[in-house]
Amino acid sequence: MNPRVRVLATLVAAASVVLAVLLVSRIEPTPRAPSSPRTAAPRSASPSATTSARPSASGSNPSGSSAGPSGNLSSVRIALQSVATGLDSPVFVGNAGDGSGRLFVIEQAGRIRIVQNGKLASQPFLDIRDRVSDGGERGLLGLAFHPGYGKSGESRFYVDYTDLKGDTVIAEYRGGASGDPNRADPASEKVLLHIDQPFPNHNGGGTLFGPDGFLYIGMGDGGSGGDPMGNGQRLDTLLGKILRIDVDHPSSGLPYGVPDDNPFTAGGSDRAEIWAYGLRNPWRFSFDRGNGDLWIGDVGQNRFEEVDRATQEDGLGRGADYGWNIMEGAHCYPSGNACDRTPYVLPVTEYDHSSGNCAVIGGYVYRGSQFPALTGGYVFGDECSGQIRLLSASARTGADSRVALDSGKELSSFGEDEAGELYLTDLAGGELLQVTAR
Numbered sequence: 316m317n318p319r320v321r322v323l324a325t326l327v328a329a330a331s332v333v334l335a336v337l338l339v340s341r342i343e344p345t346p347r348a349p350s351s352p353r354t355a356a357p358r359s360a361s362p363s364a365t366t367s368a369r370p371s372a373s374g375s376n377p378s379g380s381s382a383g384p385s386g387n388l389s390s391v392r393i394a395l396q397s398v399a400t401g402l403d404s405p406v407f408v409g410n411a412g413d414g415s416g417r418l419f420v421i422e423q424a425g426r427i428r429i430v431q432n433g434k435l436a437s438q439p440f441l442d443i444r445d446r447v448s449d450g451g452e453r454g455l456l457g458l459a460f461h462p463g464y465g466k467s468g469e470s471r472f473y474v475d476y477t478d479l480k481g482d483t484v485i486a487e488y489r490g491g492a493s494g495d496p497n498r499a500d501p502a503s504e505k506v507l508l509h510i511d512q513p514f515p516n517h518n519g520g521g522t523l524f525g526p527d528g529f530l531y532i533g534m535g536d537g538g539s540g541g542d543p544m545g546n547g548q549r550l551d552t553l554l555g556k557i558l559r560i561d562v563d564h565p566s567s568g569l570p571y572g573v574p575d576d577n578p579f580t581a582g583g584s585d586r587a588e589i590w591a592y593g594l595r596n597p598w599r600f601s602f603d604r605g606n607g608d609l610w611i612g613d614v615g616q617n618r619f620e621e622v623d624r625a626t627q628e629d630g631l632g633r634g635a636d637y638g639w640n641i642m643e644g645a646h647c648y649p650s651g652n653a654c655d656r657t658p659y660v661l662p663v664t665e666y667d668h669s670s671g672n673c674a675v676i677g678g679y680v681y682r683g684s685q686f687p688a689l690t691g692g693y694v695f696g697d698e699c700s701g702q703i704r705l706l707s708a709s710a711r712t713g714a715d716s717r718v719a720l721d722s723g724k725e726l727s728s729f730g731e732d733e734a735g736e737l738y739l740t741d742l743a744g745g746e747l748l749q750v751t752a753r
């Protein structure tokens with residue numbers, strides 16, 4: 316091969332590698348998997364579906380407004396407005412609830428950036444790239460500020476990241492390092508939870524404080540495809556769950572406490588941190604700031620993407636079994652299997668993999684003030700198709716959502732500012748955008 320041809324061949328090979336990396340670097344690249352053995356029988360009933368969570372005690376749910384839809388949701392049009400560009404693979408946007416008006420954007424490789432007044436600050440709030448493994452579904456994935464952040468000297472916030480061994484770490488950090496409110500100290504890390512990850516995908520990532528002041532953590536089923544270890548239905552593992560822990564009252568020698576009203580605290584092999592189970596990859600979830608309802612976007616296997624909702628009347632999902640891997644969405648899994656659907660909480664809505672859909676990105680119920688027509692609408696979307704969908708927050712189980720915008724973006728997350736206005740992050744485009752409506 317002459318040198319010029321060799322150089323050309325090398326360039327083509329390099330370009331192929333780059334392209335391949337781009338193609339597999341989506342958040343949800345799960346291949347179709349063979350049907351899996353299930354190692355645990357499904358629970359026939361939740362231990363309780365009626366106990367209410369504690370009343371709101373935090374600043375994260377200040378509104379208390381009614382949850383009813385405005386009546387305009389069937390016709391409202393969504394549009395996007397760019398807020399900041401130049402972000403490196405953004406995967407989440409949120410706020411500190413401290414009155415500062417800042418937005419905090421996670422960059423997957425391990426940094427948290429601040430956007431204030433539409434300007435991206437050059438200095439990151441936190442940079443822990445040295446302890447984060449990044450790529451595919453791994454990285455710095457979740458961020459939650461303590462409900463009292465910025466008040467009475469409270470400076471704690473919490474992150475979910477994939478460590479250098481590929482395992483999930485839930486860690487506490489402190490903001491306001493050296494008196495600078497726009498800087499956190501990487502050395503302030505205190506690890507709360509370390510969760511072994513058997514496969515690289517389905518790491519979950521959602522990490523938020525509930526209106527009860529407890530920290531909720533979304534954990535994927537451990538990965539591969541089809542949940543080969545049956546983690547979703549097993550109660551002796553934290554994988555395939557929503558967890559709920561108390562960061563303010565450590566107990567039993569752990570760096571956190573388990574709330575007394577968690578559903579599986581009676582001893583034995585069940586993990587007391589579990590709040591809800593039967594989840595595949597609850598990448599993003601949220602609490603309706605109007606009424607506290609829990610909304611979970613649970614990424615599907617290869618046919619259906621689902622959204623689950625737990626109301627106060629449902630006990631906010633306490634002890635609920637959302638069905639994976641017996642069910643994918645409202646359907647028995649694997650396809651063609653017969654199953655008894657009665658033990659499981661069915662999705663409030665689902666959509667299939669037509670139109671280029673691949674992975675649901677759970678969203679938020681709009682409770683802001685700038686776009687009244689959107690009030691009471693649950694805004695969510697799909698990573699691959701870029702479609703942004705709308706569902707009434709009071710929809711009944713099995714409802715259809717409406718595509719309200721073909722965004723053309725690679726959606727990775729939605730998020731709220733302190734006033735309840737909605738934003739989204741575009742993974743491939745490195746952009747933060749505001750969700751607007753008319």
Ligand SMILES: [Ca+2]
Nearest residue numbers: 637638639644
């Ligand atoms: Ca389900």
